[in-house]
Amino acid sequence: MLRLRTLPLVAAATAALVVATACTGQHAKSGPVGTPSEGGTATFAESAGSKPDYIFPMMTPIHQSIANIEQFNRLSYRSLYWIGKDDQPVIDPALSLAKDAVYSKGDTSVSVTLNDYKWSDGKPVTTRDVEFWINLFRANKSVAAGYIPGEFPDNIKKFTAVNDKTFTLDLTGAYSPQWFNYNELAQIAPIPQHVWDKTSATSAVGNFDRTDATAKQVYKFLDSQATNTSTYGKNPLWQTVDGPWILSEYRADGYSVFTPNKAYSGPNKPHLDKFIEQPFTSESTELNVIRSGKTIDYGYLPVQEVSQQNTLKNSGYAIAPWKSWGTNFTVLNFNQPTAGPLIKQLYIRQAMQSLVNQQAYVNGPLRGTGSVNPGPIEISNFVTSYDANMTLPYNPQKATSLLTAHGWTVTPNGTTTCASPGTGATQCGAGIAAGTKLQFNLEYSSGVVTLDQEMQAMKSDFSAAGISLSLNQAPFNTVLADAAPCKPGASKCTWQIINWGGGWIYGINPYPSGDQLFQSGAGSNYGGFSNPKSDALISAAVHKADPAALPAVANDLANQVPVLWMPSELYRISAISNRLSGVNTKQSPILSLTPEDWQITK
Amino acid sequence: MSIDLPDVADTTGQAAALDTQAAVEPKQPSMVLRRFLENRLAILGLLLFLAMTVFCFLGPLVYHTDQIHTRLSEQTLPPGPGHPLGTDQVGYDELGRLMVGGQTSIEIALGAALVAVVLGVVWGTVAGYFGGIIDSFMMRIVDSVMSIPALFLLMFLATMFRPSVLMLILVLGLLAWLAPARLVRGETLSLRSREYVQAVRVMGGRAPRIILRHLVPNVLGTIVVNATFQVADAILAIAAISFLGLGIPPPAANWGGMLSDGLNYTYSGFWWLIYPSGIAIIITVLSFNLIGDGLRDAVGLRAHRRL
Numbered sequence: 033m034l035r036l037r038t039l040p041l042v043a044a045a046t047a048a049l050v051v052a053t054a055c056t057g058q059h060a061k062s063g064p065v066g067t068p069s070e071g072g073t074a075t076f077a078e079s080a081g082s083k084p085d086y087i088f089p090m091m092t093p094i095h096q097s098i099a100n101i102e103q104f105n106r107l108s109y110r111s112l113y114w115i116g117k118d119d120q121p122v123i124d125p126a127l128s129l130a131k132d133a134v135y136s137k138g139d140t141s142v143s144v145t146l147n148d149y150k151w152s153d154g155k156p157v158t159t160r161d162v163e164f165w166i167n168l169f170r171a172n173k174s175v176a177a178g179y180i181p182g183e184f185p186d187n188i189k190k191f192t193a194v195n196d197k198t199f200t201l202d203l204t205g206a207y208s209p210q211w212f213n214y215n216e217l218a219q220i221a222p223i224p225q226h227v228w229d230k231t232s233a234t235s236a237v238g239n240f241d242r243t244d245a246t247a248k249q250v251y252k253f254l255d256s257q258a259t260n261t262s263t264y265g266k267n268p269l270w271q272t273v274d275g276p277w278i279l280s281e282y283r284a285d286g287y288s289v290f291t292p293n294k295a296y297s298g299p300n301k302p303h304l305d306k307f308i309e310q311p312f313t314s315e316s317t318e319l320n321v322i323r324s325g326k327t328i329d330y331g332y333l334p335v336q337e338v339s340q341q342n343t344l345k346n347s348g349y350a351i352a353p354w355k356s357w358g359t360n361f362t363v364l365n366f367n368q369p370t371a372g373p374l375i376k377q378l379y380i381r382q383a384m385q386s387l388v389n390q391q392a393y394v395n396g397p398l399r400g401t402g403s404v405n406p407g408p409i410e411i412s413n414f415v416t417s418y419d420a421n422m423t424l425p426y427n428p429q430k431a432t433s434l435l436t437a438h439g440w441t442v443t444p445n446g447t448t449t450c451a452s453p454g455t456g457a458t459q460c461g462a463g464i465a466a467g468t469k470l471q472f473n474l475e476y477s478s479g480v481v482t483l484d485q486e487m488q489a490m491k492s493d494f495s496a497a498g499i500s501l502s503l504n505q506a507p508f509n510t511v512l513a514d515a516a517p518c519k520p521g522a523s524k525c526t527w528q529i530i531n532w533g534g535g536w537i538y539g540i541n542p543y544p545s546g547d548q549l550f551q552s553g554a555g556s557n558y559g560g561f562s563n564p565k566s567d568a569l570i571s572a573a574v575h576k577a578d579p580a581a582l583p584a585v586a587n588d589l590a591n592q593v594p595v596l597w598m599p600s601e602l603y604r605i606s607a608i609s610n611r612l613s614g615v616n617t618k619q620s621p622i623l624s625l626t627p628e629d630w631q632i633t634k
Numbered sequence: 635m636s637i638d639l640p641d642v643a644d645t646t647g648q649a650a651a652l653d654t655q656a657a658v659e660p661k662q663p664s665m666v667l668r669r670f671l672e673n674r675l676a677i678l679g680l681l682l683f684l685a686m687t688v689f690c691f692l693g694p695l696v697y698h699t700d701q702i703h704t705r706l707s708e709q710t711l712p713p714g715p716g717h718p719l720g721t722d723q724v725g726y727d728e729l730g731r732l733m734v735g736g737q738t739s740i741e742i743a744l745g746a747a748l749v750a751v752v753l754g755v756v757w758g759t760v761a762g763y764f765g766g767i768i769d770s771f772m773m774r775i776v777d778s779v780m781s782i783p784a785l786f787l788l789m790f791l792a793t794m795f796r797p798s799v800l801m802l803i804l805v806l807g808l809l810a811w812l813a814p815a816r817l818v819r820g821e822t823l824s825l826r827s828r829e830y831v832q833a834v835r836v837m838g839g840r841a842p843r844i845i846l847r848h849l850v851p852n853v854l855g856t857i858v859v860n861a862t863f864q865v866a867d868a869i870l871a872i873a874a875i876s877f878l879g880l881g882i883p884p885p886a887a888n889w890g891g892m893l894s895d896g897l898n899y900t901y902s903g904f905w906w907l908i909y910p911s912g913i914a915i916i917i918t919v920l921s922f923n924l925i926g927d928g929l930r931d932a933v934g935l936r937a938h939r940r941l
Contacts, residue, residue, distance in 0.1 A: 316898045323901070336723070340901045389706075396706030396724075445702070478880075481723070481898045485706075488724050488884045492704040503883040504796055 064613035065348075066633030073306040074612055074630050077322075077331035078103070079604075080315045081479030082508040083286025087270050087279065088258035089221045090168060090251070093556060094513045096177040099286070102539055102624040103309065105221075107290055108273035110298070112144065112162070113218040118618035121357040121542045123213065126299055127626075129157065129222065129274070133213055139206040144217065145198045150297040151224050152273050159193040161222035164229060164241050166191055168254075171247035178540055179555040180547050183574070184216045208577040214543035215574075224272045228254060265289075276302050276628040286311035290627075302628040303614070314479045322607055323347065329612045332604040336481045338399050341605070349607040350617065353401070356603040357542065357621035359408050360535030361595035362474075362490075364528075366560040367518040371472050371528035373463030375559075379438050380461075380470070381593035383431040385424040387493045390599040392426075397485035402601035407590030409544045410600055415586045422587040424597075431497040440470065447471055448498030471500035475514060476531040478505035482601065483533045501529070508532060515558050530558070535598060539622035545573040546585050550594050561594035666855070669932035676928020682921035686914065690736030699730025702885050710904050720906035723895055726887075732910050735887035740918070742802045742872050742888070747864035749807025751857055754814025759845045759853070761815070762822025773819065780812050788875050797882045802875075806868050814860045821853045855933030862926030866919040873915055889915045 078084070084104035086095035114127035125132070134143045149157040166185060173179040173186075190202040203212075230237050231249040240246035257269055264270065264282035271278055276296040281289035288309040292302035310327075312318040315334035322331045322344065333341060333351065341351045364375045364384075374380050390404040406423040409415040424430075432442050439452025439459045448470040450460040460468065476487050484505070491501040506514070511532045518525030536556075541548045547570045548554050552562040569588050573581035590597065603623055608615050614629040670676055705725030713720040719728035761772040791805045825831060826849065834844055873890025875881055881891045889911040896907030 314898075316900065319901065334898070336898055337901050343901065392706045396709050481895075484884075485704075485709075485724050489704045489706055491885065492702065492724075495703065505880075505883065 064615075064633050065610045068303070068613045068631035069634045070303050070631070071305045072632035073308060074304050074329045074627060074632065075308040075310050075327060076103075076625065076627070077318050077328050078286055078309050078311045079332075079508075080312045080318060081477055083311045084288060084309065085261055085286065085509060086258050087264060088254050089223065090165070090172075090254075091177040092175050092255075093177045093558065094516050096556065097508075097512055098534075098537060098539070098623050102537070102620070102622055104288070106275065106624050107277040107307075107627070108270070108275040108279060108293075109221045109223065110149075110275050111218055111221040112146075113213060115214070115218055115539070115542045116620040116622050116624055118616060119355065119621055121538065121621045123218070130217075133209070133217055135209050135212075139209055139212075140203045141200060142203070142209075142212065142217075143194070143198060143200045146222075148197075148297065149274050150295055151227075152271065152278060152293045152295045153224075153227070154295055155224070155226055156196065157222050157274050158196040159199040160196070160225050162199055162220060163191055163193060164225035165220055165223050167241035167247050168223075168251050171241075171244040172251040173555075177555045178219050178548065180551050181553040182571075183547060184219070205575065207575055208573070210577055211543045211545055211574050215541040215545065215547070218542065219540050222274065224274075227272045228269060233257075276300065277307060292628075296628075298628075300626070300628045303631045304627060307627040307630075312479075315481055322349070328607075329609040330615065331607045333607050334481060335397070335399055335401055335602070335605065338401070338605060344607050348610040350610065352606045352608060352617040352619065353602050354604040354606045354619040354623070355621065356534070356537050356623055357410075358535055358537040358539075359410065359544070360405055360598040360600055362529060362531040362598055363515060363559045363595050364561075364593075365518060365525070365530070365558075366562070367520050367522060368525050368528050369521075369523065373461070374468070374470065374472075375528075377438070377461040377464070378592065379434045381596075382424055382591075383434040383497060384494070384499065385593045385596055386427045386431040386434070387497060387499065388490060388596055388598065389426040389493050390597075393486050393489060393599050396489070397482040398599065398601050401605070402599040405597050405600040407586045407597060408546050408550070409582060409586040414544060414582045416583075418590055419587045422591040424591070424593065426493075428493070428496045431499075435470070435497060443498040445495050446498050447500045469500065470498060471502065472528045473504060474501045474529040474531070475504045475506060475511055475527055477508040477511045477533045479508070480533045483531065486598070487531065517555075517558050517560060520560065529596075531598070534601070534603065537603075537622055539624070542622065545582065546570050546589060547574055550589055559595060561592075563592055563594075566592055566594070666929075666932045670928050673928040673931060675924050676931075679921040679924025679926075679928065682917055683925065686736060686918050686921065687740065690733050690740060693733040694730065697730060697733070699727040701726055701730055701734045701887065704885075710899065710902075710907070712904075713906055719910055720904075722892070722907055723899070724884075726885075728906055728910060731887050731892060732889070732914060735889045735892050735911065736914060736918075738799060738882065738886060738888040739869055739872055739890070739915075742799055742806065743865045743868035743918075745799075745803035746806035746810060746868040746871075747861050749803060750810035750864050750868075751814050751861045753807065753811035754816075754860075755818050755850060755853065755857055757811065757815040758818025758820075759822045759849050762819040763826050763841060763845055763849060765823070765826075769819070773816075776812050776815050784809050784871075785874060788871065789880060797875075797880060799882065799886075802872065802882065806871055809871075810864055810867060814857065814864070817856050817860055818853050821856055822849050825849055825852050855929070859926050859930040859933060862922045862929060866922035866926070869915060869919050869922075889918075 078099060082097065082099045084099045086100045087105065089105045089109040091101065110129050112128065112130040114124045115121055117124040129147055129149055131145045131147060146157060146159065151157060169176055170185040187204045188201050189204050192200040194200060226237060229240050229250060231240055231246060231253050240250045257267060261282060261284065265280050273293055276293050276298060277290035278293050279288060280291045290307040318331055319334055319337055322328050333344060345351060364381065366372050366375050394400065394402045394404065406418045411417065435442050435448060437458060438461065439450060440448050441451040442448045450464050450466055450468040452459045453464055453466045455462050474487060476483055487503055491503055494501050511530060514527050515530045515532060536549060538544050548556045550557060550561055550566060551570050552567050566588055569585045572578065573585050606619060611633050613631045613633050708721050708725040709723055711717055711721040717727050719732065722728050722731060757772060761769045787809060788805065795801050831844060831848055834848060872881065872888055873893060876888055876890030876894055881888055892911035893908065896904065896911065899907055
């Protein structure tokens with residue numbers, strides 16, 4: 033039973049409408065010209081400043097990006113359930129490695145049967161490959177981005193391989209099948225145990241994953257191979273895949289060439305000879321390349337140049353807005369020694385949120401292609417509205433009042449300082465000394481024009497309450513690496529506020545229960561937010577299929593401000609060449625690619 | 635042939651007299667100035683530089699704009715009443731921003747040129763004066779650093795350290811001192827064998843005195859000419875790293891960063907985001923090049939007449 037297939041659809045339709053308006057009502061009006069053929073090369077433009085650099089499908093937080101997961105890993109390694117059918121974040125059974133999961137014993141046991149997939153070396157994908165992934169994850173959960181204390185694999189009491197195709201998971205308690213399918217099973221990507229289960233390049237393949245100590249060695253070996261990007265394309269490890277594509281060439285700048293997996297056993301066999309991912313350092317460079325000729329088949333039109341869509345259409349491109357399923361935010365570091373004591377104060381976070389003028393960002397930098405985002409879940413059938421008493425719209429007066437009421441001397445256009453230290457209701461709060469300045473460093477990704485403008489505007493708006501932001505730009509991968517979660521009290525923790533651009537795509541956890549991002553100790557809880565009440569609400573959403581659970585989480589987190597909520601924005605305005613057929617202009621909400629469907633027309 | 639050496643007390647007095655003579659004789663500033671003023675292009679350069687300086691540093695006193703707070707509701711407005719050069723991508727008045735950006739660009743360029751020239755002169759004169767192993771060692775260091783692409787080093791340092799005016803002055807200066815060091819060293823090699831230098835040495839003048847009182851004043855022409863080109867180069871370098879997104883973070887502005895931001899709107903026709911800052915860079919760099927050419931001619935003519 034796969035209950036998720038009946039999930040209410042999300043707000044993609046609403047967003048598409050917003051975008052269509054911004055794009056003068058045109059939605060992929062032009063289309064492929066000519067007859068689809070076999071062979072040829074298609075080139076996809078990577079996002080500016082963002083590049084893939086990790087091929088092993090078990091991510092640490094610093095490698096967890098769209099460029100690595102959805103647009104790199106998934107081409108070669110498929111998960112049990114494929115999320116995204118047209119532009120909806122639902123499971124697509126046709127592209128999934130497994131049949132519908134069957135729940136029993138009061139939702140405390142789940143049985144999964146694999147479809148008939150094969151590795152590229154001809155060996156079948158079996159339950160042993162699933163077990164291999166689970167064992168590696170279990171032994172190395174402390175470094176895994178997807179780990180959440182109490183959830184997978186802590187909540188797996190027993191893995192049983194019924195046979196090569198069917199396995200059973202006995203759970204430690206009852207779980208919402210919707211949540212479990214989307215956020216646990218869909219994360220599992222079987223990996224080739226018969227090739228990868230070794231502790232060094234020269235060791236023989238064994239069952240090392242079955243004990244924690246040796247499973248750590250296997251992970252260490254695979255991670256070391258994955259971080260050695262110079263070997264991509266020739267390392268035999270990465271030549272064994274179950275997806276339709278094999279990475280055959282990789283350059284340090286992120287330029288990647290994929291060739292078809294000739295033994296691909298899935299439904300859609302690749303038609304192209306090559307699929308190329310092309311890196312760009314800036315959006316304007318990408319646009320220049322698109323305008324200069326036909327070297328990019330699937331690129332994008334930067335939002336700030338949205339007025340150029342007709343030019344691109346006349347050049348043979350279809351324009352299609354690409355909306356993601358996620359939430360946008362700026363991360364606050366609760367564990368940074370200097371900024372942490374400030375950020376831990378709820379009233380300071382709420383004051384900061386009250387200074388984020390989302391509507392101005394939508395009207396300005398985003399040129400009307402976004403929408404105000406009050407919390408962790410977009411307005412959708414999951415959450416139809418937010419409680420107005422819980423959200424924090426732009427209100428500089430409220431920000432000033434909150435600070436003044438807690439013992440701060442607010443200095444507009446200067447730097448606000450703490451005048452009344454202490455832990456009383458009208459004092460600054462724990463760990464904040466008299467004279468402490470309300471100032472933060474904010475690091476953000478370079479190369480994205482809209483983000484740069486938003487951050488400049490945020491700095492400007494924050495100055496109204498005397499909150500000083502010191503801006504600093506760095507390439508996307510650097511920002512992502514810098515954003516590594518810090519442990520409380522860690523001395524080597526420098527970042528205070530970070531925005532890598534785009535926030536979070538609910539790609540590996542499409543059910544937006546917030547557990548991966550905001551639950552205490554979660555692997556992707558970058559800022560280290562921790563709140564018992566929020567944990568309890570998240571837990572309720574995870575364990576019960578209760579329609580009221582997600583709105584409760586959304587309202588709580590909107591008010592708690594674990595991150596600064598930023599406006600929802602398009603992932604891209606895609607520009608798709610007319611020589612490319614088979615591209616679904618209802619693009620994946622989790623931003624994955626299926627170039628195996630594409631064909632060059634002649 | 636024998637030389638009668640004076641006694642030590644006399645030596646000091648004569649060396650001092652030679653100091654005065656050597657320091658005064660080669661400068662002849664009035665002749666250099668006259669020749670410089672006869673050069674119409676040099677005067678044009680000087681006027682352009684003065685105009686840009688007045689525009690950038692005195693302009694904000696007359697034309698008041700808020701260059702701290704963004705106004706997204708006024709982004710990319712075309713030139714018109716209230717905004718003679720329009721507004722930029724976050725709503726800053728473009729004319730006011732051009733002034734503020736110019737201040738940063740000129741300050742960094744002058745500062746970097748000063749650092750480069752001072753370091754280059756010290757390094758070059760010491761290497762040239764002592765010669766031998768010291769010269770070889772010091773100049774191999776120069777060669778080694780020169781072999782590293784400057785832009786690469788600039789980008790590396792800009793990512794390692796948070797960009798600020800002082801940081802950029804130091805980084806650009808520390809990358810630009812190599813050329814003046816080589817030039818000065820070459821001149822020093824020639825000057826150190828001149829009679830007046832030999833005489834000071836014979837009369838007990840020590841190396842620091844010879845370098846500071848006899849060699850440096852005589853390479854001043856070369857230094858000044860080179861400094862003007864250093865300023866021009868620094869303005870372009872700031873533009874380059876700002877273009878790559880490694881300049882001083884907002885709300886600070888500089889012409890290179892403004893140009894880079896404007897280029898994001900190339901196809902939208904927002905010319906006022908591109909041309910003003912581009913033209914300002916061209917005018918300022920051109921002015922320093924014209925001044926440098928004029929000074930070079932003036933100093934060169936003086937040397938010719940002396941011969």
